[in-house]
Every structure is written in structure tokens, then in C-alpha cells.
Amino acid sequence: SMNQTLVTVLSGYGSEAPAAIVVQACGLRLLRDAGGPLYSGPVCDGYQGREFDSHLVTHDHQDQIGSLSKLPEHMPIYAPASTARSLPAGRIWRELPTRGTTYIGDIA
Numbered sequence: 001s002m003n004q005t006l007v008t009v010l011s012g013y014g015s016e017a018p019a020a021i022v023v024q025a026c027g028l029r030l031l032r033d034a035g036g037p038l039y040s041g042p043v044c045d046g047y048q049g050r051e052f053d054s055h056l057v058t059h060d061h062q063d064q065i066g067s068l069s070k071l072p073e074h075m076p077i078y079a080p081a082s083t084a085r086s087l088p089a090g091r092i093w094r095e096l097p098t099r100g101t102t103y104i105g106d107i108a
């Protein structure tokens with residue numbers, strides 16, 4: 001149903017694991033974080049080969065943004081302004097406010 005929200009944790013529930021969470025709602029598929037490994041820890045590539053409408057970045061730690069460069073260039077990235085400076089060079093991004101509400105499609 002279009003009213004349901006499905007959240008799938010691909011990685012990030014273990015200690016020091018890269019974060020990657022899929023949120024499906026309102027006909028959209030959002031990827032929250034595309035983390036890279038810390039130290040020589042596990043790699044999260046569960047999102048590879050999947051299609052997403054947008055990518056949300058919460059903050060600029062390696063376990064949240066370490067795999068951003070592997071995402072398609074055309075995928076919109078939403079990030080707080082303070083985090084945008086850590087995005088791969090040349091990536092287009094849209095501001096994700098740190099307070100208040102923003103909309104991605106019909107998702108508040």
C-alpha cells in the first residue's frame with residue numbers, strides 16, 4: 001500500500017558496521033547512509049545493484065558516507081550543509097535542514 005512505510009536495515013546494527021538503511025514510503029525508495037568500513041571492518045554492499053530515488057546522509061563519519069562514491073552520479077543526495085563539504089567532489093546535493101521539516105516527494 002502507498003500508505004505503508006517499510007524500513008530495511010542492510011547494515012549498521014552491529015558494532016562498528018557501516019550504516020545503510022532503506023526506507024520505502026509513498027512510492028519512493030530512499031537510502032539512508034552509505035557507510036564504508038571502519039578500520040578493516042566489514043564492507044556494506046547490500047545496496048549495490050538496487051535502485052533508489054534519493055540518498056539521505058545524516059553526518060560525515062566514515063561509517064555513514066564511506067561508500068558514497070560508489071553510488072550513481074544521478075542519485076540526488078540530501079545532506080546537512082555541515083556534512084556537504086565531505087561529499088565526493090562535484091556531487092550535486094540538496095540541503096537537509098537540521099531542524100524543521102523537509103519533503104522528498106511526498107515523504108516528510
